[in-house]
Each structure stands twice: as C-alpha cells, then as structure tokens.
Amino acid sequence: MKSLQSPMIAEWGITTLIKVMATQMIQLQSKHLMGVLNITPNSFSDGGQYNQKESCFSKINDLLSQQVSYLDCGAESTAPFNEACTLKDECQRFEEILFPALIKLSKGYEHQVFFDSGTLSIDTYRPETFHFVASFIRSKWPTLKLIWNDVSGILDSETLSILNSFSHCDYVYCHNLAPTRNKVQNHKEYSYNGPDLEDSFIDHLYDYFNQGLDFFNKEGLTPRVVFDPCFGFSKTMMQNKVLLSHLTSLIGRFPVEVRWLIGVSRKSFLQDAVKGYRRGAQDWSVVESLHCGLLSLWFQKLREYTLIFRVHEPHVFHGALQASSFFSMKEEELRPPKEI
DSSP states (O other): OOOOSOHHHHHHOHHHHHHHHHHHHHHHTTEEEEEEEEOOSSOTTTTTSSOSHHHHHHHHHHHHHTTOOEEEEESSOOOTTSOOOOHHHHHHHIIIIIHHHHHHHHTSSTTHHHHHHOEEEEEOSOHHHHHHHHHHHHHHOTTSEEEEEETTOOOSHHHHHHHHHSTTOEEEEEOOOOSSGGGGGGGGGSOOOSOSOHHHHHHHHHHHHHHHHHHHHHHTOGGGEEEEOOTTSSOOHHHHHHHHHHHHHHHTTSOTTSEEEEOOTTOHHHHHTSTTOOTTOSOOHHHHHHHHHHHHHHHHHTTTSOEEEEESOHHHHHHHHHHHHHHTSOHHHHSOOOOO
C-alpha cells in the first residue's frame, strides 16, 4: 500500500515536525500578525478594491480566516501623490463601509473570537476621526481592543486627551518629521537632513524614539505604546534602505519591553529593490518573496522583542515564521531519525 505520509514527514519524522511546530508557537507569543484593510478609493496598492460594504466584509473575513489578530483599517491614503481627504469624508467612509461590515461579521460565529479578544487598529492621524470610530466600537463591542495607529508622530495635548479618554486603547508612535498634523500628507518634504551617513540616520532615529520614550514614561503611558519606524514616511529612498539594513541594531538599543510595529509590505522602495520589477505591477509575488525573507531575518534576529508585522498578505508572515523556525533549530534536531 502506498504510504500516506507527506515527503516532509517521511524525511524528517514526526518528532522533528513537532519541534518545528513548538518553535513556531514560542515565536508566536511575541510576534503578531496585523492585516491591512484600506477602505480608500486611492491607496497605492489596493485603492478602490475594498471601499464598498460587501468587498470590505469579504476582505475582513479573508484576513481573519488567515489567523490575523490585529486588523488595521484606514480610510485615507497618505501616499504622497494623493490629496488629503476631509475629516467628514474620512469619518463617512468608516461609518458607511467598515461599520456595516463589522456588524455583519459579528452576527456569525466563525470570527467571534476577534470581537472577544482581537484588536482593531484605527489608522488615522486625526484625533477627531479616532474618537468617532472608537466611540462606535466601544458601544458595540466593549471587549474588542483598540489601537490608534497615528502616523503623524505628533505628541500634543490632543494625543493625551484621546489616550486619557480611551484608557484601554494602545497608541502607535510613528517616526514622522512633518511639523503638524495637516502637513502629514506632505511628509516627503520633511525628511532627516543631517549628515549623509548610515550611523547618523540610525542615531537620529534612536534619539527620536528615546525622546518619545521619555515623554510616555513621564505620562505613565509606556505600556500602552508601540513604536513604528514608519518605513516610507519622512525618509529618502536611501534612508529607507539604511533602515532596512540596520533595523535590528536600532531596536536592539531599546529595552525588550518596548513593542514595535514594522510595515514594509508593498512599499515602493521594496519594489525598486527587485531588479526588473515594474513599479505598480499587480503581480506582487516576487516582491512578497523578498518581504518574506526580511520578516524571517527579523524573526531570528529579534527573538526577545514583541513585534507586530503589518502585512497585506498574511501568507508572507506565516511563511517567514516557518522559515525562521526551521533555521533556528539545531543541526542534530534536523537530522532524520535513525532507522532501528
């Protein structure tokens, strides 16, 4: 009779596979998957695909089916070639697209765990928008955790007011050098202009987040804060590449208690790194292969840190986790069992 064992089980043995799975479980305790949901008409990679109630519902359902525990939803594109939308339009998109999709999803049983213990990340630089969305979510699903993913990097009285009003929400503090919230759309005009040296830029990022850490420590908010180096924002092409190369050393300069959000999924500079790839092409497979490799590297280099990875395609995260688990095993653990 033909064996029903897969080639992987036949070669490694069940014991080895169990060890790989155990390693994955350990890594998953500190590595989290955030799925991207853009309900915009003009986002760079998927604008217009999920800005209707039904398509939004289908996308959320798909993401949650792939073990996404954080759902990051934005209603305004901050791509530099797009104009800012109004506060009214942004809130209206959440109200008319996201809210009905979540209500429909919550009526089923398949993803009830998300509403009980999952996290909704609200991607907006406007405090008013966050307050509007968070108030609705709190009234409907009190146990659903909230994050304000504030790309502005502005620490002011409005920031503190929101965090005090919603005492159970977390906050993403981003590296962005735009001087005010209404300048966020022009973030490319406000990149670091210090010495053109790799160490200088990484030192700048360290100082930026260290000052932020001091601010949050004084306010007693540090346990609720996630740092985001914010790839693609307030950075030149070269600075993005420097950050890619030195991300582990930057994070390694901070205590392991500090959480980080990392998002390089479908960034334009990542596309440019793939030789022969045409920017704007709809086939993302080659770029996502590079993305998967980067995530696997960061899994291995930053084992002790709590990292949240913001991705468009969850399979990239899962593939990186498997690769990292495999390469982290000792040589003797990978040898096929000896025949008795």
